[in-house]
Amino acid sequence: MSANKLASSTRFHPIPLIIRNSLQWINNSTTLQSTPPFTPKPPSIWATNLIKSYFDRGLSKHARNLFDEMPERDVVAWTAMIVGFTSCNDYTQSWAVFCEMLRSDIHPNAFTLSSVLKACKGMKALSCGTLAHSLATKHGIDGSMYVQNALLDMYATCCATMDDALTVFNDIPLKTAVSWTTLIAGFTHRGDGYSGLQVFRQMLLDNVEPNSFSFSIAVRACASIGSYAYGKQIHAAVTKYGLHSDIPVLNSILDMYCRCNYLCDAKRCFGEMTRRNLITWNTLIAGYERSDSSESLSLFSQMGSEGYEPNCFTFTSITAACANLAVLGCGQQVHGGIIRRGFDNSVALVNALIDMYAKCGNINDSHKLFCDMPQRDLVSWTTMMIGYGSHGYGKEVIKLFDEMVRSGIQPDRIVFMAVLSACSHAGLVNKGLSYFRSMLEDYNLNPDHEIYGCVVDLLGRAGRVEEAFQLVESMPFEPDESVWGALLGACKAYELSNLGKLAAQRVLDTRPNMAGTYLLLSNIYAAEGKWGEFAKMRKLMKGMDNKKEVGKSWIEIRNEVYSFVVGDKMGPHIECVHKVLKLLIWHMKDDGDVTDLDSQHES
């Protein structure tokens, strides 16, 4: 029987474990001369061992039943329960067991507190964490290194700032690599990779030897600030330290190269890995999804032929890849694979499917998935709103927003961007402005550059360009290129050349390489008949990489994707396309319903 078969046959029959444990005990007692061979271990030790084994197999119910039947339960047994629930990510149960333990007058030790602090971290429950902290002080075990590191981790994860975590860190007399790594992770996981890297540097200056854990989080910090230069240096250090075959470290290096947009380095790193796991593949597939979705799909099939089973992470990236490519047929097949594996209970994955159907033009399927969800998170609502918005259903977006707030979910900046952009495209200007005001008044959210960009776009599209300009002037911070860009778009559409030139100049001040801006500017000059200026702009554009500025459209017909740009000759098919277009226009005129989606006026 293979090892695999053995594992699966024991999964639902835990009895053989007892036999295995007893054999182990017999072996131990016969080999160790100092232990009397005929004294059996107390039953509570047997039971505690068994509890741990149950949890290792995910059988928390069995563990709980056994624990309930134990006549005497010491700290170790209680702690094993707390550790077990935490390892199954059932933090609430873990905390409940801890409270039950306190009620039973059992004193927690350092093992118990470091474990329960991990549960507090998992629940992000600062109140529980501080209670555990005071108990640690009360029982005089706050000097334990394990407890100190766990406190540091809990405060870093649960608090709004790093202040409390830093206080704990500074009070640790002997800072080990674990303490330093926990602090680096604290900064990095809240998005402050820069501080994370500074702490890593301080760790090296303090002559604390970094290990594989420290390296992987330091590389993650580089990825989060997009620093290829630091990332590459740390990669070199990893090789020097002989950690070039540590899979998690290499996975984070791979991810760093992907996020810094150095796909060549990523592919080389991947090729040099002698050992890989599922995360390795998922990292590369996710990396390619962002910049080369079709390559991402071919990596997916390659992964399958090498015998790896995709998980939820894999499918999320693959679904996003189908969305980016707008390949409905492929996306539907992926959806089938998700259902077949029972992954369709994952909220994140359904969110990705909603986005995929919307981007493939199938907004009804998006809505059906959204309605059938037993649970929705903020991303679900946002994705559905962006989908409706991009299809021109402005009023549906507003309905969804109100429904979301009623269901008790707090909106964030991204949701407001979805609402504002939907209002902008549907011409619901006043409605959009009232949402803009309500952001700060009702939800205490400070509008940032992107939000101002949306509002400028909202006003600009409706032709209220003067008001848009006044808004830009009254902004509490310096407008950036997203704000000026929105104004420029409006100036172009309404042929306001003077303001347009000012806006374009501002965009170019901040982003001198934006080919699209030169294009808009050159068109303004062309419209004015200033052909000398026009030629100058076009000449400036020539030298730059403006490949990404070309707006592409594509359509999937019989499993083939055809993409085309404005004025494309599209080979032999173009004649046929024109005929179909003519027919479509004729039908639309006949119906008198051409502007159906664009005509949602404010009521």
Next chain:
DNA sequence: ATAGGGTTAG
């Protein structure tokens, strides 16, 4: 018999 930090999606 019970305890620590790291890597993948949205």
